[in-house]
Amino acid sequence: GENVEQHPSTLSVQEGDSAVIKCTYSDSASNYFPWYKQELGKRPQLIIDIRSNVGEKKDQRIAVTLNKTAKHFSLHITETQPEDSAVYFCAGGGSGSARQLTFGSGTQLTVLP
Amino acid sequence: ETGVTQTPRHLVMGMTNKKSLKCEQHLGHNAMYWYKQSAKKPLELMFVYSLEERVENNSVPSRFSPECPNSSHLFLHLHTLQPEDSALYLCASSQEAPTSSPLHFGNGTRLTVT
Numbered sequence: 001g002e003n004v005e006q007h008p009s010t011l012s013v014q015e016g017d018s019a020v021i022k023c024t025y026s027d028s029a030s031n032y033f034p035w036y037k038q039e040l041g042k043r044p045q046l047i048i049d050i051r052s053n054v055g056e057k058k059d060q061r062i063a064v065t066l067n068k069t070a071k072h073f074s075l076h077i078t079e080t081q082p083e084d085s086a087v088y089f090c091a092g093g094g095s096g097s098a099r100q101l102t103f104g105s106g107t108q109l110t111v112l113p
Numbered sequence: 114e115t116g117v118t119q120t121p122r123h124l125v126m127g128m129t130n131k132k133s134l135k136c137e138q139h140l141g142h143n144a145m146y147w148y149k150q151s152a153k154k155p156l157e158l159m160f161v162y163s164l165e166e167r168v169e170n171n172s173v174p175s176r177f178s179p180e181c182p183n184s185s186h187l188f189l190h191l192h193t194l195q196p197e198d199s200a201l202y203l204c205a206s207s208q209e210a211p212t213s214s215p216l217h218f219g220n221g222t223r224l225t226v227t
Binding site: 049 | 153154155156158161169203210213214215216217218219220221
């Protein structure tokens with residue numbers, strides 16, 4: 001099955017700085033890589049996703065990059081704001097032996113005012 | 114409000130009790146899921162249903178019993194649980210399984226086993 005590792009487990013940045021969270025995956029059959037944001041006491045919510053036929057995707061201050069050769073993908077948040085503080089989860093899967101999503105262990109992002 | 118509704122939000126039960134968690138989705142999705150979220154651990158997939166058929170059971174103990182009577186409803190029946198089963202139980206739905214489309218989560222049921 002798929003194995004997804006996520007780093008770092010905690011990340012603190014100053015407001016306005018950029019934040020980068022990285023994930024690696026093991027199953028080359030995985031073709032779908034979403035990122036979820038979970039605020040304290042709330043449900044995980046999709047913030048951006050990328051499929052294996054694309055190398056990069058952007059949505060305003062959020063971007064995701066995918067390197068299929070190295071089997072890693074990253075979340076980039078620019079111009080961070082206090083409301084970006086949350087736990088972020090990456091996931092991989094969607095095909096073959098990795099048809100169900102496997103989640104990373106999460107990154108607690110704190111944006112300091 | 115959310116397209117995926119879970120009840121109850123909080124549940125405290127003894128080890129000998131029997132209780133059920135309920136999930137309902139209003140998104141017209143074909144797949145529904147149960148996940149377990151424990152502190153400091155990744156989301157753990159428990160069960161997957163596609164068009165009311167169970168397509169995945171990730172080595173979950175038999176004290177957890179899922180039921181999917183139709184594509185909009187999903188239950189998790191609980192009996193003789195252990196304290197280590199205390200966690201947030203999240204229901205989710207997606208357009209299809211395998212999951213190459215976004216998961217939509219409910220707010221979860223915070224379960225405490227005493």
